[in-house]
Amino acid sequence: MVPAWLIIGTVAFVVAWLLNRLSPRDIRWFNRLRRPNWLTFEWAIPWIWISIFICCAISATLLWQDAPHEGRTWALMLGYLVLEIFVMAYTPVMCKFRSLKIGTFIGGTGFFIGLALAICVFPVSAIAGKFLIPYLLWSPIGTYVTWAMIPLNSRDFN
Secondary structure (H helix, E strand, C coil): CCHHHHHHHHHHHHHHHHHHCCHHHHHHHHHHHCCCCCCCCHHHHHHHHHHHHHHHHHHHHHHHCCCCCCCCHHHHHHHHCCCCCCCCHHHHHHEEEHHHHHHHHHHHHHHHHHHHHHHHCCCHHHHHHHHHHHHHHHHHHHHHHHHHHHHHCCCCCC
């Protein structure tokens, strides 16, 4: 039998790979955006997200191991998938529409999806719920950074 962590990790990787498609034009747009002066940790953001995705995969694996094959577990796995789709949609959708407002909306919505997921996960597995905390802490920060970029780029981008 294939271990749960391998299936969950593979699904997470495939979803991320499929949704994170950026054209050179999208990358140029994103790189030309002005950032707040206080954003001195931008170099760390990819590492932060990698850590968060690992925590979310661990959370899903622990949940599955605590309550495999139950209807609610399958529903929660769907919740993890929806959360990943929102997180991974942030950059490509924002870049395709050239809109920091859309990015802020996606980021904020993702936070509330993650919060709802955590509320549902904690009663089933407290430790799995704790592995969602890094996302819940970082998501508002990332959303705020995007929101703070809107006035800096309002003349060139919307």
